[in-house]
Amino acid sequence: MVDLGKLEGRKRWQESTNRSTRSAIAARTLLRVLPLANGFSEWRRKNFEGLDYFVRAALLVTLASREIVSADDLQSAAEAALAAEPSFRHDMIERGFFSKSAVHAILSAYRDASSGDAIGSSSNAASTIVDDPDAGHAVISAAAADAVTIEAGAADDTLLTSPLWPQEAPDWWQVGWSRCQAALEVDPAYAFWLRWYQAVLDGAPQNWEMLREIALIAPEDWDAGPERVAERIAEIEARYLSDATRLAERVDVNPETGLLRVTPIEVEDTPLVSALLGHVETILDGALAVPANGLREASFVPRLIRTTITRHANDPQRVEMSMVTAAKSLRREIRETEELPKSEENLALLDAVEETARGVRSAHPEVAAARERLARQALNELPEGDKAKLEVWRPILVDTSGGQMRDDYTADISALIADRDLPPMGDAPPLLAVDDAAARIFSRAAASWELLRIADEALEGISVRTGMKKHEILGTLMGVISLGLSIYGVL
Numbered sequence: 001m002v003d004l005g006k007l008e009g010r011k012r013w014q015e016s017t018n019r020s021t022r023s024a025i026a027a028r029t030l031l032r033v034l035p036l037a038n039g040f041s042e043w044r045r046k047n048f049e050g051l052d053y054f055v056r057a058a059l060l061v062t063l064a065s066r067e068i069v070s071a072d073d074l075q076s077a078a079e080a081a082l083a084a085e086p087s088f089r090h091d092m093i094e095r096g097f098f099s100k101s102a103v104h105a106i107l108s109a110y111r112d113a114s115s116g117d118a119i120g121s122s123s124n125a126a127s128t129i130v131d132d133p134d135a136g137h138a139v140i141s142a143a144a145a146d147a148v149t150i151e152a153g154a155a156d157d158t159l160l161t162s163p164l165w166p167q168e169a170p171d172w173w174q175v176g177w178s179r180c181q182a183a184l185e186v187d188p189a190y191a192f193w194l195r196w197y198q199a200v201l202d203g204a205p206q207n208w209e210m211l212r213e214i215a216l217i218a219p220e221d222w223d224a225g226p227e228r229v230a231e232r233i234a235e236i237e238a239r240y241l242s243d244a245t246r247l248a249e250r251v252d253v254n255p256e257t258g259l260l261r262v263t264p265i266e267v268e269d270t271p272l273v274s275a276l277l278g279h280v281e282t283i284l285d286g287a288l289a290v291p292a293n294g295l296r297e298a299s300f301v302p303r304l305i306r307t308t309i310t311r312h313a314n315d316p317q318r319v320e321m322s323m324v325t326a327a328k329s330l331r332r333e334i335r336e337t338e339e340l341p342k343s344e345e346n347l348a349l350l351d352a353v354e355e356t357a358r359g360v361r362s363a364h365p366e367v368a369a370a371r372e373r374l375a376r377q378a379l380n381e382l383p384e385g386d387k388a389k390l391e392v393w394r395p396i397l398v399d400t401s402g403g404q405m406r407d408d409y410t411a412d413i414s415a416l417i418a419d420r421d422l423p424p425m426g427d428a429p430p431l432l433a434v435d436d437a438a439a440r441i442f443s444r445a446a447a448s449w450e451l452l453r454i455a456d457e458a459l460e461g462i463s464v465r466t467g468m469k470k471h472e473i474l475g476t477l478m479g480v481i482s483l484g485l486s487i488y489g490v491l
Contacts, residue, residue, distance in 0.1 A: 007120060029139060390416065
């Protein structure tokens with residue numbers, strides 16, 4: 001039994017526990033009281049900028065517990081947070097939002113987060129702010145539950161990716177968190193921090209390297225205020241999503257239309273790609289000629305192959321993705337659902353599309369690298385609320401793009417928001433593989449944002465042509481980027 005209720009018991013526990021475990025539990029304890037320090041809408045509306053330093057300190061404490069940042073990094077953040085103390089005291093005491101003792105309690109929790117009695121300080125902060133000793137007891141109990149989990153053999157890393165509250169969060173905490181959300185949701189500069197904290201609450205996997213870059217954003221940017229920090233975070237997020245989904249293609253602005261477009265890389269070995277596609281078409285014709293094979297010209301795979309040959313033969317990335325999609329569909333229908341017989345012609349078609357995908361990758365290293373990146377990504381299920389967001393964003397993505405990129409956004413978003421097992425109805429176009437559709441959406445959104453944020457003339461041109469405001473275009477792209485980071489499990 002772990003007794004953390006009294007200082008003597010906490011000291012004994014600290015002496016018998018390794019530094020990594022102490023840091024992990026200290027970080028989680030501080031994170032539990034974080035919304036209480038940041039959860040009052042009147043405070044946020046009074047423009048108290050010290051909030052940024054305290055949120056950053058909480059992130060750094062978490063990273064330090066995994067030894068991702070150094071003690072020096074943590075110390076500098078603590079000094080920055082404490083340097084904001086006069087402003088903190090003025091806003092919170094003089095304006096009557098907190099009592100003097102509550103402010104001291106919050107500051108003590110931050111001071112002790114990496115050393116000292118972090119659990120006791122956080123407990124005191126909760127009891128003082130909520131004005132209920134049971135709040136402090138709940139913080140102690142949650143920390144004790146973490147300690148028991150470690151004693152039972154769990155790794156520190158496992159603890160940091162477990163739900164923040166071992167059981168349902170107390171009512172007083174839920175009130176504080178609701179106030180915190182209401183205060184910060186109205187300010188786009190805090191969108192990342194809300195997503196990050198929700199991931200902490202849920203125990204979702206974290207991209208620690210990306211979080212490290214965010215925590216170590218230059219001090220002058222932190223000093224410039226939340227809007228500047230949000231800009232730097234957006235740049236980091238876009239780069240990480242681009243790195244995770246980057247395809248062998250380029251996004252630029254069409255000088256003739258002034259809209260965004262996608263340009264495929266050049267075919268490196270035209271005779272090889274032509275021969276591979278010709279072979280696939282020959283095998284397909286043979287399979288379609290035998291009714292017993294179960295394939296029809298209007299079926300998904302034949303239509304996908306025909307479209308690829310007639311419209312995308314000069315796009316190595318699209319050829320490879322289409323052949324992978326065809327192979328997945330054939331393997332499922334032949335080997336799993338047995339909708340198609342294991343006939344010689346069907347198996348030959350499966351071999352042909354697989355050989356074509358491999359051949360394109362062998363001739364185009366960029367395509368091979370893209371496939372390797374995509375293979376490492378695990379696509380999380382898209383919640384209904386996020387599907388609704390994509391529906392809202394779709395016309396903006398479509399209207400700011402032209403040509404193939406415009407068509408792809410229309411089809412790919414349909415694929416992503418639809419039931420992945422839903423077959424196409426009537427003359428509707430076939431739904432594309434969800435994984436590849438997602439890669440195109442998020443890779444292109446990230447590339448577009450990175451392009452337009454520094455190409456103001458191009459952004460202005462798109463704004464004039466579409467009638468959309470520049471901040472609406474960039475905001476939509478950033479929304480898509482944030483969604484991509486979420487469903488790929490980056491954050």
